[in-house]
Amino acid sequence: MDLDKPIQEVVDKYVTEVELDLAASTVRTYTQGISKFIKFARSHDILPSHPIQNLCAGLRMFEKFPHWLSTNKFPKATRKVYISAVTSFLDWLVIRGYATPTAQELARYKNAIRLSNRKRESRLPKFAPEGMIEKILHVVDTRDAKSPIRERDIAIVQLLFTSGCRVAELAALNVENIDLENLQAVVIGKGDKEAFIYFNDKTRHAIEAYWRARNSDEPQGPAFSRHDNAAADLRDKNRITTAGIRYIINRAAKDGGIDPMKISPHSFRHAFAIRILKATGRIEITQELMRHSSVDTTRIYATVANQELRQAHRLAFLDEENKEEK
Numbered sequence: 001m002d003l004d005k006p007i008q009e010v011v012d013k014y015v016t017e018v019e020l021d022l023a024a025s026t027v028r029t030y031t032q033g034i035s036k037f038i039k040f041a042r043s044h045d046i047l048p049s050h051p052i053q054n055l056c057a058g059l060r061m062f063e064k065f066p067h068w069l070s071t072n073k074f075p076k077a078t079r080k081v082y083i084s085a086v087t088s089f090l091d092w093l094v095i096r097g098y099a100t101p102t103a104q105e106l107a108r109y110k111n112a113i114r115l116s117n118r119k120r121e122s123r124l125p126k127f128a129p130e131g132m133i134e135k136i137l138h139v140v141d142t143r144d145a146k147s148p149i150r151e152r153d154i155a156i157v158q159l160l161f162t163s164g165c166r167v168a169e170l171a172a173l174n175v176e177n178i179d180l181e182n183l184q185a186v187v188i189g190k191g192d193k194e195a196f197i198y199f200n201d202k203t204r205h206a207i208e209a210y211w212r213a214r215n216s217d218e219p220q221g222p223a224f225s226r227h228d229n230a231a232a233d234l235r236d237k238n239r240i241t242t243a244g245i246r247y248i249i250n251r252a253a254k255d256g257g258i259d260p261m262k263i264s265p266h267s268f269r270h271a272f273a274i275r276i277l278k279a280t281g282r283i284e285i286t287q288e289l290m291r292h293s294s295v296d297t298t299r300i301y302a303t304v305a306n307q308e309l310r311q312a313h314r315l316a317f318l319d320e321e322n323k324e325e326k
Contacts, residue, residue, distance in 0.1 A: 003098065007055050008048035011038065014092050023192065025168055033085025037061070040068050056099035062090055063109045066116035076117075083113055132263055133271045136249065137161060139256040149227055151210035152240075153248050156224055158206045160245075160265055163197040164272030164290060167242045167265040175211070176219035180204050195291050273301040 011034060019027050038048055041061050046054050055061055065086060069079040090109075093099040101109075140153045159170060169187035178185040183204060189195045211217040214225060222239035245265050253260040269290070277286045287298040 003053040004051045005098075006049050007038065007041075007046070007052050010052045010093075010098060011048075011089075014089055017092070018088075029081055030085040030088060033082035034089055036069075036082055037065055037086045037089070040065055052093075052098050056093060056101075059090075059099075059101050059105040059109050062086065063105075063112045066112045070116050079116060083116065087113075132258060133161060133268060135256045135258060136252045136263065139252045140248075146213075148210065148214040148225075151206070151213040152224055152227070153252070155203070155206040155210040156240075156245060156248060157252070157268075158203040159199055160268035161272065162199040162203045164269050164276070165197045166269065167245050169197070170224070170265075171240055171242050171245060173223035174219065175217050175221050175223050178207065178223055180207065189291055190293075198289075270301070273298070277301050 014034075015027065015031055018030065022030070041055055042048070044061065044064075046061065066079065066083055069082060074082070090099065094101065137157055140150075140157050143150050143153075156170065159165065160167075163185070165185075165187055166189070169189060172188060173185060177187070183200065184196050184198050186194055187197055207223070210224075214227070216225075224240045225238045226240050226244060242265075249263060249265050249267075250260045253263050273286055273290050276289055277283065280286065283295060283298055283302050286301065287295050290298060290301075292298045
């Protein structure tokens with residue numbers, strides 16, 4: 001194996017190979033993680049033009065990377081994804097003979113990851129302010145012009161709101177994946193796992209109205225289309241993209257006088273989790289509907305819901321105290 005090959009050339013070769021086996025979204029995420037790793041190595045005077053052996057020597061760069069992510073205040077979830085990407089890259093380097101780490105070097109790297117994972121988050125993730133989701137729903141629902149685009153936007157926003165699905169899952173839906181009669185759909189989630197999502201009657205009517213407006217419900221066709229010719233070179237040019245869905249939410253936010261920076265398609269998933277948790281009071285049900293692999297992820301929403309409950313309790317008994325003083 002040529003250990004003098006430039007780092008960037010080896011990285012490009014790795015990305016080309018994993019593109020054959022992984023989903024496009026996973027490849028993008030891994031590429032982002034490795035880009036951060038290369039940026040980190042550059043800060044230690046190891047440039048993309050340098051030999052790959054410089055990057056792999058003693059696994060020093062790999063060992064220091066988790067701590068660098070922590071000290072630069074990357075969120076825990078982001079650290080986990082980037083470390084997973086770099087670990088996958090390291091495994092590939094070992095298999096291809098670019099790296100020959102000792103057992104001790106590998107153990108040090110694993111320990112660095114363990115220490116990074118122990119770092120506690122000091123704050124909760126940011127959620128859209130109360131009422132903002134409902135305002136987006138109102139904006140798309142009250143647009144005057146009747147068109148396939150209007151009906152599509154209503155159906156997409158309603159499905160995000162009532163199912164809690166991820167934006168990539170929604171974009172990938174075909175007509176045949178949606179069971180209108182039973183108010184459910186089959187999505188391909190993380191890890192290429194099939195899962196059911198559920199929605200309500202209003203969402204069903206919105207989807208039906210959209211399919212009538214575009215005059216197409218071909219089973220193998222995309223559930224939601226682009227309705228433009230801007231991407232004629234794309235393999236699936238008629239399917240709406242995740243960027244297209246973000247544009248829908250961004251435009252609705254602007255039309256509703258909302259700062260687009262404060263809301264995104266994922267905000268609907270956050271709102272869904274909190275709504276389910278408030279309705280059931282059961283974190284395990286919320287975890288199942290959100291399809292979280294760890295209940296620790298779901299507990300974030302429990303913390304937010306509990307804050308709102310405590311506020312309601314405080315206001316209720318503050319009223320009682322005021323009555324007693326009169």
